[in-house]
Amino acid sequence: xxxxxxxxxxxxxxxxxxxxxxxxxxxxxxxxxxxxxxxxxxxxxxxxxxxxxxxxxxxxxxxxxxxxxxxxxxxxxxxxxxxxxxxxxxxxxxxxxxxxxxxxxxxxxxxxxxxxxxxxxxxxxxxxxxxxxxxxxxxxxxxxxxxxxxxxxxxxxxxxxxxxxxxxxxxxxxxxxxxxxxxxxxxxxxxxxxxxxx
Numbered sequence: 042x043x044x045x046x047x048x049x050x051x052x053x054x055x056x057x058x059x060x061x062x063x064x065x066x067x068x069x070x071x072x073x074x075x076x077x078x079x080x081x082x083x084x085x086x087x088x089x090x091x092x093x094x095x096x097x098x099x100x101x102x103x104x105x106x107x108x109x110x111x112x113x114x115x116x117x118x119x120x121x122x123x124x125x126x127x128x129x130x131x132x133x134x135x136x137x138x139x140x141x142x143x144x145x146x147x148x149x150x151x152x153x154x155x156x157x158x159x160x161x162x163x164x165x166x167x168x169x170x171x172x173x174x175x176x177x178x179x180x181x182x183x184x185x186x187x188x189x190x191x192x193x194x195x196x197x198x199x200x201x202x203x204x205x206x207x208x209x210x211x212x213x214x215x216x217x218x219x220x221x222x223x224x225x226x227x228x229x230x231x232x233x234x235x236x237x238x239x
Contacts (some may be wrong), residue, residue, distance in 0.1 A: 045229075050216040052158055054228040057216055058087050058182040061230055062142050065180040066090055070141040074098040075129040075167050076159060079151050080109025084145045087118040089142075093224055096122045099129050102157060130163035133170035141179050143171045147195060148186035154183070158191050162196035167201065172211075172233075181231040188224035196227060203229055 052055045059082075066072060067092030074083040077100035086096045100106050106124045113119040125135055129145075145168070147159045165185075171181060185196040203213050215226040 045200065046214045048214050048216050049221075050218060050228070053068050054184055054216055054218060054226055055207075057229075058144065058228055060185055062144065062180050064087055065142045065178060065232075067094075067141075069093040071138055072096050073136075073140055073143040073171060075132060075171065076100060076147065077109045077124065077144060077147045078146055079105070080112040082146055083116065083122060083124075084108050084112055084116060086142070086144065087113060087116075089168050090121060091174060092121065094121060097132075098124045099132055099135070100124075101125050101126070101128050101181075101202070102217075104146050107199060128163055129159070129167035132167050136170065136174050138174075139176045139179075140171060140174045141176055143175070143179075143181045145183040147184060147190060148192060154190070158189065159195060160191065161195045164199060165202045168199075172206075172231075175233045178231055178235045179233050182227075183229040183231070184226055185229065186226045193223075199229065203231065206231075209239065 066089035070090040072086040072090050074086055077083050077098040083096060083098045090096055103126055106126055110124060113122050148163060185199055187193045187196050206213060212232045214230050218225055
């Protein structure tokens with residue numbers, strides 16, 4: 042089993058996540074935002090899947106979904122997004138088709154309660170559900186924050202899970218910022234190999 046490659050990103054990790062995931066999305070694609078939060082990733086996905094595509098977004102906090110809905114409505118993209126008030130660990134119940142791309146932005150809701158955070162067991166469960174429906178060539182980004190209580194544990198459990206994935210079927214790497222410190226976020230990029238690569 043090989044180690045997960047560590048890559049230094051010249052860009053902010055949020056930008057790097059969007060740019061890399063954009064390559065797997067197209068007009069008519071299906072994408073998932075497993076942690077809607079402030080809705081910016083949801084909006085990005087809604088833009089990339091185009092008028093013929095769709096996005097499924099989940100969040101456990103109603104204020105997050107309300108804010109995201111307003112953002113999507115204001116930008117004219119609400120009609121291509123389904124927002125669900127649910128823990129991401131239950132995402133498998135809402136998947137009725139295969140996925141082209143998915144995003145996770147872990148931690149707590151910006152400007153929200155720091156006590157409400159994503160947790161290792163729910164994040165890994167959600168990731169497992171998404172991986173089972175990920176298309177060949179599909180991509181997933183997971184931005185893990187380590188600077189809050191519970192963050193380092195979630196990061197470690199996530200890294201352990203990704204390390205266990207079959208490298209014959211997936212490519213996985215880990216991006217760090219130029220000024221990486223113990224509390225800095227890390228970005229995981231997961232891609233399911235195409236049939237020609239296996």
